[in-house]
Amino acid sequence: MKLFEKTGKMALGSRLRLMTARITDDAAMIYGLYGVEFSPKWFPVFFVLSEDGENTITEIANEIGHSQPSVSKIIQEMTAAGLVQENRESPDKRRNVVALTKKGKKVSERIKVQCADVDAAIESIISEARHNLWEAIEEWEFLLEQKSLLRRVQEQKKLRESKDVQIVNYEDQYQAAFKSLNEEWISTYFQMEEADYKALDNPKGYILDKGGKIFVALYNNEPVGVCALIKMNDPDYDFELAKMAVSPKIQGKSVGWLLGQAVVNAAKELGASRIYLESNTALKPAINLYQKLGFKKVVGRSTPYERCNIQMELQLM
Incomplete structure (x- = not known):
């Protein structure tokens, strides 16, 4: 169909629905060919009852992956057609047990013959086709169960948008952004402290002149994220990853990840063996980011915050 040639894979759902x-x-x-008055949408429920003998609506729903209301509606339609009966000889009236009627069992025998012919017909299609659709569907179901189409699209969106993010070295023109971005996120969750102002009011003297670095993330040439690599006077650590802040307006574009990578790479270039950081466990996205970068928890150090x-x-060597 020419429509799908134009739309490409984005119309996968529409194409599958058409098929x-x-x-x-x-x-x-x-079904009419075999003299069976039967709706195709009944088949999954009917098949389970044919195989198991009787089931509750909940058990059927779990077995076929449908909702309970959906199964209940199908049971009502099949009951009206005389194929199933509810609460048949059930000792517990609270359990809505469903089973095939005598008519349903006769239909089941006819459908078994029909199914053999349908299987053979589908096998003939598989033999003529270059790809085995049945096996492909099973594989796709597994892959989508591991990671949904929605999640995959979200990842692609983030990847595409992250390409529009540029990481640059700090310049004096970014001082206001460096301070405001940090003040924004700190004030959202905590309170500004004296140690914050030392770095934010004088980034050149407190960070850069002492051998550290500051990176700025630009999106459409606008500063949207910052992160610093601060030189430490410590026998255990060379540098501290600190003052990472990303505008909430731009979250979801991997800005934090790109800044973190820039800081880690800069520390490696400076010959650092270990990087240190301090945070708060309430900031779950930040902790997840640090773990993704390779940081691991340590204990027993004093902190000004x-x-x-x-x-x-993070051990680099």
């Missing part, structure tokens, strides 16, 4: 509708229309006529309740390190 499903075509097969369902044929299925309805196939009241908000700090977790300390982490």
Whole structure:
């Protein structure tokens, strides 16, 4: 169909629905071919009852992956057609047990013959096709169960948008952004402390002149994130990853990840063996980011920040 040649893979759902509708229309006529008055949408429920004998609506829903209301509606339709009966000889009236009627069992025998012919017909399609759709569907179901299409699209969106993010070295023109971005996130969760102002009011003297670095993330040439690599006067650590802040307006574009990578790479270039950081466990996205960068929890160090309740390190050598 020319439409799908134009739309490409983004119309996968529409194309599958069209194929499903075509097969369902044929299925309805196939039942008629075998003299069976039967709706194709009943088949999953009917098959389970044919195999198991009797089931509750909940058990059927779990077995076929449908909702309970959906299964209940199908049971009502099949009951009206005389194929199933509810609460058949159930000792517990609270359990809505469903089973095939005598008519349903006779239909089941006819459908078994029909199914053998349908299987053979599908096998003939598989033998003519270059790809085995049945096996492919099973594989796709597994892959989508591991990671949904929505999540995959979200990842691609983030990847595409992250390419528009530029990481640059700090310049004096970014001092206001360096301070405001940090003040924004700190004030959202905690309170500004004296140690914050030392770095934010004088980044050149407190960080850069002492051998540290500051990186700025630009999106459409606007500063949207910052992060510093601060030189430490400490026998255990060379540098501290600190003052990372990303504008909430730009979250979801991997800005924090790109800044973190820039800081870690800069530390490696400077010959650092270990990087230190302080944070708070309430900031779950930040902790997840640090762990993704390779940081691991350490204990037993003093801190100038009241908000700090977790300390982490990254070993580079």
